[in-house]
Amino acid sequence: METRPFPTIPKFIPEDIEAQKVLIEASYFSADNDIHIQWEKARRPIALAITKPGTILDFGCANSYLGRCLQEWTGLGKGLDVYGMDNQQAKIEESRELFPDTKDHFATTKDTDALNQFPKEFDYVYWNIWTELIKNWNDQCRVIFDWLFNQVKPGGKIILGFYKSNLEDTDSDKVINKLKEDGFDVQMVADTEMTIVVSIVKQNPLPIA
Numbered sequence: 001m002e003t004r005p006f007p008t009i010p011k012f013i014p015e016d017i018e019a020q021k022v023l024i025e026a027s028y029f030s031a032d033n034d035i036h037i038q039w040e041k042a043r044r045p046i047a048l049a050i051t052k053p054g055t056i057l058d059f060g061c062a063n064s065y066l067g068r069c070l071q072e073w074t075g076l077g078k079g080l081d082v083y084g085m086d087n088q089q090a091k092i093e094e095s096r097e098l099f100p101d102t103k104d105h106f107a108t109t110k111d112t113d114a115l116n117q118f119p120k121e122f123d124y125v126y127w128n129i130w131t132e133l134i135k136n137w138n139d140q141c142r143v144i145f146d147w148l149f150n151q152v153k154p155g156g157k158i159i160l161g162f163y164k165s166n167l168e169d170t171d172s173d174k175v176i177n178k179l180k181e182d183g184f185d186v187q188m189v190a191d192t193e194m195t196i197v198v199s200i201v202k203q204n205p206l207p208i209a
């Protein structure tokens, strides 16, 4: 059987730099030096939006190392119950290796049987909007956004991440401004040298008078 250099019992930050690199690059992040420091700079701001225990869906989860890190960075540990969807089966397998106790929380976007077992709504939905969609935000992208927003519990939030490495300054503004024009109350969570994170709370329905 082919063996991959992928830690099966992950430690949060593996001491071995090569193991760190393997985990982080499997999430499509690269850096020439200090890869875990760069990764943390680029991703940790997401944790600021996660203020209480609950479920989180990472849409486009890759190997779900982000979810594993968010458990740590928020201080919630398993109180942050991570789910992930990706269109690549290999990424779902990697996610299951990182979350061996909750393998059924990870599924491809086509695996309807597995997705039917997911909660219908989550406390948090995270989407690192893909670069090409940010650059060409249109009605099709809104369909994905709406589908994800539908999966947020009332009182929960959708968190959107814009990673700056491939973006012009104005690219994220265009999406954020469009969502605002469409009536969403977009709140800035963080704007750092590497990333912009915003969130939108899904309001509870008004109580019946």
Ligand SMILES: C[S@@+](CC[C@H](N)C(=O)[O-])C[C@H]1O[C@@H](n2cnc3c(N)ncnc32)[C@H](O)[C@@H]1O
Pocket (backbone or CB within 6 Å): 027, 028, 043, 058, 059, 060, 061, 062, 063, 066, 085, 086, 087, 088, 091, 109, 128, 130, 161
């Ligand atoms: C850059 S990685 C993001 C990983 C992690 N969410 C993060 O923010 O660090 C983007 C992931 O989105 C997945 N992806 C791209 N297009 C997708 C689609 N249409 N449906 C589901 N996943 C998709 C890719 O396979 C990849 O694993």
